[in-house]
Amino acid sequence: MSVESAWVFWMLYGVATVATALGSVAFWGPRWARTSGIVLLLVAVGGFIGTLGSRWMIAGRPPVIGTFENTLVTATLIVAVAVAVACFGPPTPQPPLPGLIAPWALVVLAGGSLAIRTPLPIDAGGRTLIGYFHALVGWLDFALLVGSFAAAIGLLLCRRAADDAAWDEALTRLLGLGFALLTLTIASGSVYSFILFGEWYRWQIVETASAVAWLACATLLHLRLLHRWQGRRLAVATLVAFLITVPAFWIWAVYPTTYHYFDAVLRLR
Amino acid sequence: MIDRIVKFLASPQFALTCLLTGVGLVALAAFPLQFIAIPGDQIARMVTRGVPFVALYAALALATLACFRKRWKAIPRLVKATVRLPNHDTHVVSRIAFDDDRATRALRRVGFRSIAVTQDRVTGVRSRFGPLGNHLFHSSILFVVGATLIGMVPGGASVSRVRIAEGESVEDKAEAPYGDTGFAESIPVSSFSVENVEGTSVGRRPATLRVTVRDAGGQKRLMTAGVPWVPNPVTVIAAEDFGLSATFSIVPSGSVAPIASRTVDLTDHGFKTTEYFKLRASTGMYYRIGVKAQARPLSTSTPAQLRVSVAKSKKPSGMWRMIAAPQTMTVGGSEKAGDVSVRLVRTAPHASFRIQRSIAGPLALLGLLLAAIGSLLRLAMPRTEATIERAGTEGTAVRLASDVYRTAARLQARLVRAWEEDR
Numbered sequence: 308m309s310v311e312s313a314w315v316f317w318m319l320y321g322v323a324t325v326a327t328a329l330g331s332v333a334f335w336g337p338r339w340a341r342t343s344g345i346v347l348l349l350v351a352v353g354g355f356i357g358t359l360g361s362r363w364m365i366a367g368r369p370p371v372i373g374t375f376e377n378t379l380v381t382a383t384l385i386v387a388v389a390v391a392v393a394c395f396g397p398p399t400p401q402p403p404l405p406g407l408i409a410p411w412a413l414v415v416l417a418g419g420s421l422a423i424r425t426p427l428p429i430d431a432g433g434r435t436l437i438g439y440f441h442a443l444v445g446w447l448d449f450a451l452l453v454g455s456f457a458a459a460i461g462l463l464l465c466r467r468a469a470d471d472a473a474w475d476e477a478l479t480r481l482l483g484l485g486f487a488l489l490t491l492t493i494a495s496g497s498v499y500s501f502i503l504f505g506e507w508y509r510w511q512i513v514e515t516a517s518a519v520a521w522l523a524c525a526t527l528l529h530l531r532l533l534h535r536w537q538g539r540r541l542a543v544a545t546l547v548a549f550l551i552t553v554p555a556f557w558i559w560a561v562y563p564t565t566y567h568y569f570d571a572v573l574r575l576r
Numbered sequence: 577m578i579d580r581i582v583k584f585l586a587s588p589q590f591a592l593t594c595l596l597t598g599v600g601l602v603a604l605a606a607f608p609l610q611f612i613a614i615p616g617d618q619i620a621r622m623v624t625r626g627v628p629f630v631a632l633y634a635a636l637a638l639a640t641l642a643c644f645r646k647r648w649k650a651i652p653r654l655v656k657a658t659v660r661l662p663n664h665d666t667h668v669v670s671r672i673a674f675d676d677d678r679a680t681r682a683l684r685r686v687g688f689r690s691i692a693v694t695q696d697r698v699t700g701v702r703s704r705f706g707p708l709g710n711h712l713f714h715s716s717i718l719f720v721v722g723a724t725l726i727g728m729v730p731g732g733a734s735v736s737r738v739r740i741a742e743g744e745s746v747e748d749k750a751e752a753p754y755g756d757t758g759f760a761e762s763i764p765v766s767s768f769s770v771e772n773v774e775g776t777s778v779g780r781r782p783a784t785l786r787v788t789v790r791d792a793g794g795q796k797r798l799m800t801a802g803v804p805w806v807p808n809p810v811t812v813i814a815a816e817d818f819g820l821s822a823t824f825s826i827v828p829s830g831s832v833a834p835i836a837s838r839t840v841d842l843t844d845h846g847f848k849t850t851e852y853f854k855l856r857a858s859t860g861m862y863y864r865i866g867v868k869a870q871a872r873p874l875s876t877s878t879p880a881q882l883r884v885s886v887a888k889s890k891k892p893s894g895m896w897r898m899i900a901a902p903q904t905m906t907v908g909g910s911e912k913a914g915d916v917s918v919r920l921v922r923t924a925p926h927a928s929f930r931i932q933r934s935i936a937g938p939l940a941l942l943g944l945l946l947a948a949i950g951s952l953l954r955l956a957m958p959r960t961e962a963t964i965e966r967a968g969t970e971g972t973a974v975r976l977a978s979d980v981y982r983t984a985a986r987l988q989a990r991l992v993r994a995w996e997e998d999r
Binding site: 395396397398428429430431432434435436437438472473475476479480483484486487490491494495497498501502503505507509510511512515516518519522523525526528529530532533534551562 | 588591592595596598599602603606607610611616617619620623713723735775778781782783784785800801802803804812814816930932937940941944945947948951952954955956958980981982983984985986989
């Protein structure tokens with residue numbers, strides 16, 4: 308890594324992180340501050356995209372290998388989902404949904420900062436369009452599920468019962484999109500697995516965790532759509548389902564006996 | 577009685593029971609085994625093909641079939657252009673007097689189609705075919721379960737792995753199988769020969785891999801690690817790895833005819849690991865040739881210098897006696913080892929191919945596609961209906977409902993704005 312590239316990388320990383328933090332806080336303020344929150348989060352998305360581009364140049368390949376790079380991609384998408392919710396999502400009263408979603412990008416980045424940051428090589432199996440698609444859809448899906456998790460927290464924090472419907476809609480839409488993308492992630496991963504290993508499904512820890520996550524989200528949607536669960540009951544169920552879902556996305560970072568394992572275990576320095 | 581059973585199988589409660597049982601079974605049965613690093617195929621044998629899992633597959637398939645039986649008649653009604661959802665409480669009353677032309681324009685601007693105008697009411701539908709996604713998604717379960725069951729039938733699927741060097745064809749390798757199933761097993765693919773193998777390594781895995789083969793019709797096919805060759809819908813030929821092959825021949829002293837020649841892969845087990853192969857001479861003696869690459873071939877262009885040792889035995893499983901000290905050889909070189917001479921005939925890059933036949937493959941792929949399309953259609957593009965109608969003498973009510981999420985607050989706000997601004 309040249310000194311100049313590293314400097315650009317860390318500068319953009321710093322800008323994006325600070326903009327995410329300030330943008331998250333701004334949503335809790337008055338109306339004008341919310342607008343500046345959107346602007347700050349857009350700056351953060353731009354900063355993260357620049358960080359990823361710079362990392363791409365440093366590593367000489369798309370930044371999809373290793374915990375550190377994947378946390379960068381995830382943080383970008385979480386902030387992007389927060390912006391999309393602020394601009395196109397159902398309007399939610401206080402506490403603000405984008406302000407509840409964006410801080411999770413910082414949590415993810417903090418986790419990534421514990422991992423090794425040396426650019427790791429990519430093998431031929433990783434250099435495939437379907438592989439990049441699978442990773443991108445997977446992280447976007449995680450960002451949406453983080454959104455539904457944040458909406459569940461918002462619903463539980465919401466003090467006015469009259470606002471429950473708005474939170475309910477936000478939660479269900481993010482969950483529905485998250486489930487659709489989880490299905491697409493598993494389907495693309497299945498095709499990818501067949502191309503690389505000749506098996507549509509391999510009983511490995513990541514796939515098992517994904518199957519459990521998919522069944523958990525499907526259960527939650529059935530509860531919502533067929534059994535008409537809503538409000539606080541749905542929020543609690545969403546929190547439980549999210550905790551079941553997290554290992555599907557991150558277990559590879561801490562459990563090495565899987566072909567999804569891309570780098571060393573998260574290392575506390 | 578049958579109706580009652582179908583009704584039970586098609587009920588939301590039964591679907592929910594299946595899903596929760598699935599979560600429990602996978603989490604309790606598969607996770608602990610994976611944490612203690614039991615290989616996937618053993619887990620599949622021990623757990624996932626066990627009675628509880630097969631019962632779960634069957635229950636899922638039955639529930640889906642019952643749902644179809646119960647609900648397929650409703651499909652035409654679901655995608656009808658006319659408004660069918662009950663109006664929810666979410667509506668906005670505007671002070672602007674009702675005007676059907678203005679309402680039509682407002683609905684069109686927000687993306688509503690299939691607009692119907694009656695005397696006091698204009699309705700529109702957005703994402704009319706969204707409900708079809710539900711049926712596509714659930715039918716995918718049947719395809720995936722069907723593909724899984726077909727894959728379990730003997731003969732339903734087979735995998736062979738073969739290494740073929742540049743200049744060789746499948747037929748050259750038909751008697752030299754490796755992998756868990758023999759290459760002699762019938763593979764529905766006609767001959768192909770390898771023209772060119774290019775690769776580089778990262779650690780012990782290929783970093784880049786490009787293989788050019790020529791099929792029976794003389795057409796060139798390019799394969800990479802991520803792009804296999806699919807000669808027909810049930811066959812996939814994938815290039816998995818590359819390496820360097822060496823062909824040796826052994827000639828007894830005083831003879832010109834080689835007793836045998838064999839090709840050995842020098843890169844399969846890593847750098848500086850000796851590969852052994854055995855040959856039987858006409859005298860009844862067995863010879864074991866040990867070959868070790870002097871430098872790991874990091875790419876297919878790396879020249880080969882090989883360290884060769886020869887041992888001899890009366891029985892293939894007996895004690896091997898070294899008959900010559902290890903010697904360095906290059907292509908074309910010949911070294912005397914006891915009563916034989918060993919010649920390195922050629923080295924050439926090879927590709928490792930996986931030739932896979934799976935009758936259920938297209939079914940599984942279709943199932944996955946339907947699952948992805950169905951879920952996106954249903955959840956990302958829900959059917960939304962809007963009604964703009966006269967409310968009292970002076971006002972207008974704007975109502976909106978989504979069949980998945982019930983409310984659509986932002987869309988409703990846009991519709992109200994479109995109605996009030998009417999630009």
